[in-house]
Amino acid sequence: MATERYNPRASEPKWQKAWAEAKLFETQNDDPRPKYYVLEMFPYPSGRIHIGHVRNYAMGDVVARYRRARGFNVLHPMGWDAFGLPAENAARDNKVNPRDWTYANIDTMKRQLKTMGLSLDWSREIATCDPAYYRHQQKLFLDFWKAGLVERKSAKVNWDPEDMTVLANEQVIDGRGWRSGALVEQRDLTQWFFKITAMSQDLLYSLDTLERWPDKVKLMQANWIGRSEGLLLRWPLAEGTAPAGESELEVYTTRPDTIFGASFMAIAADHPLARKAAEGNPALAAFIQEVKHGGTSAAEIETAEKKGFDTGIRVTHPFDPAWTLPVYVANFVLMDYGTGAIFGCPSGDQRDLDFANKYGLPVVPVVMPADADAATFQITETAFTDDGVMINSRFLDGMSPAAAFEKVADLLEQRSLGNRPMGERKVQFRLRDWLISRQRYWGCPIPVIHCEVCGAVPVPAKNLPVELPAEVSFDKPGNPLDHHPTWKHVDCPQCGKPARRDTDTMDTFVDSSWYFARFTDPWNEDQPTTLSAVDGKRGWLPVNQYIGGVEHAILHLLYSRFYARAMKATGHLNDAVEPFEGLFTQGMVVHETYKGADGWAAPSDVRIEEVDGKRRASLIADGSPVEIGPIEKMSKSKKNTVSPEEITDSYGADTTRWFMLSDSPPERDVEWTDDGAAGAHRFVQRVWRLVADGAEILDSVAAGTGGEGDALAVSKAAHKSVKQVGEDIEKLAFNRAIARLYELVNSLQPALASIISANADADAGSKAAMRQALEFLVLLIAPMMPHLAEECWDALGNGGMAAEQHWPAFDPVLTVDNEIVYPVQLNGKKRGELTISRDADQGAVEKAALALDAVQKALDGKAPRKVIVVPQRIVNVVI
């Protein structure tokens, strides 16, 4: 039969138009069907869609289309994470307005996205740079402030000298700015913070409720929040050594059990006690200056030598009034963790040991391995940090460190120093408050006015949004808002005197911390959210399935979890505290790299040939040899990118989607290869040929289920596929779903060929079963290849669109086999096969297995020692 090749270039736009005209994907909030919210992390409008976006959105679209077919009211929106520094860089370099640049990019990318045939509700599109969006973000900020979740404070902050802005802790990676890669410096600045630490405990413990999150992500967040249990310990300062007005030193420790191994105290250079001690001690003051100035970058801190300076201050040991210990200022103690002071136990901590050895301080072992000898156990170069037995610790001797911890904590909680207890159990978190001020233009303005009289004053609600000025100059380095001639000069809303706007904008991670909530009702002009759209039975939150890259495991996902809680605290949400019920982190798209004499070469400029079984690459332009390098994440700098547009132009969106979903499990990286894409396209044509040929001969046949023979086999293949593909999609195992579909097509192809060759003689049952199988096939591929599915559905002449059809229902009877093939093992090694009825009882299976030639031969007349029959699985004969 001569069937024309499927032409995606003609078909795809046709169906995209049909879907849009039927408004199939525009979701109503009052739809009575059960809701399903599927969301992919929205893109930054950088200019072009890249293949990683395609993979991400293809996955989300499979879920959306599948859930829709299962009868859910599906919300599947798209928007733009549109604020950020690249727009300012483009403005500076190309003399364009950041807004114009951003919106031009959005236009391009939206057009590109539309060619992918994604089932998105574009009526809810939002861009975070739109005042209609960020006005609500300013409202949220002010509400958070009122609720005590925002704080303006002076702190040591990370300063990115290249982007000329401060950065949050989470945005410093290996001591460098996450965007610029510049070495980050520490600066003391007064900035705005979200008090995310107020929620440390809940953010940590609630991770356990996130059953459909990857363990890896939960673990990373748990480590980032970093909970530790310890003791606040107040050491009395020894008389005669304390600066005026000081009487104690408070330290935080997780090892109060090692208190008898203490040999010194160490405090941070900016600890108040250090400052006081330095008054009248020029040498100490000089040391403190050195610590503060020496190396501000994280990289320098890492390699810096551990140094200390004796303050002359002494503390008294809580369990021995005669025992005093020196207080050092040390360069490795951090002011912003714990109390900025520690006690050093050299035998139990390597860093303390190095410090003690350097300054000749005593080293007393207090924990030893259970099998060591207390009389001879020594610590010299390596600290002992494992579990063991307490020694040299008076009343703690012989205890486990855990028991000693409790004992010391109990005792010191009873004792008091001044009017407070000497010891206090304390849970400490590593998490820091979220610094959101950015000294940049292209972001959401912080809606605050600074008045010399009234201080920081919120912009009144009626004056929101605080809009960015349209005209802005990037000629000078630094913050353009600050340089703007008029923008910042306003009157104080409280006293009316001249005042000035806060010229900082919010971290762009704020924008993406609540966009998922805004999608539920982007039309609400008064409030960030509509409670009926987010909460309760009809409410959209939490997002049922969120899909994006692992690179957001901490930043975006932690901030969003904070935001949901803060929005609940301020009445913008009632139910949800966890924004994302299910999270899936997909792998990257990777590609081989090519390096020629003039540097990296793009795949499209390289020709690959096989010579003597070895792959060789050369430049298409001049034939010069190119080295084939490792497979790496696609990046502009290595030029190993492929353009989704090119692939879609030549093969169509369905092929691109299919290939991105096949082979590799979605959480792993997938390698883009031309052969793989060609293979996917081959399958597109195979499906089309199969369905088109079938449609021709089965034109007037009604779909049905086969009762016997070939017809039954076809029905079984079809019904099994429905079951398995559905299960695989629900588990997001797209690669397995695709493998099943290949199997189905592989089995239908010869079956249809024999119906065609028999034609008039083919029995009605076979034709009905084949018709049903083809209809199933079309609906099963529809989530991955929606355009092809429509074209096939149309060819089958069933009416309506594939995208409107319900997911086919399988008959459970047809998904099981009546005959079981048992592998028969001898001592665990397969020696034969046994085909027997499904209902055969264990005795019958055993008997039949023992009767096999191979088994008889091996038994040689003897009785087997044991026969194991696992129903429906295997037989093992033990001799």
Added chain:
RNA sequence: GCCCCUAUGGCGGAACUGGUAGACGCGUCCGACUCAAAAUCGGAUUCCGCAAGGAGUGCUGGUUCGAUUCCGGCUAGGGGCACCA
């Protein structure tokens, strides 16, 4: 340094809860159709061996009738955190 993950043919990977290892795809080889090519279709493809047969899921030891799967010890690769007291 601490924490975590991964390891299966030439390649991507499959194998439910401990039950036939290598589904499916890519590549390669052989064949059909064709004047030829493309497209398509059929077959083969873990390794050793002509074969019978044997070996085999990073290495190593264990549990079990039976281990890719569970446990112990290693090796390699990847990721996260890192002066956090």
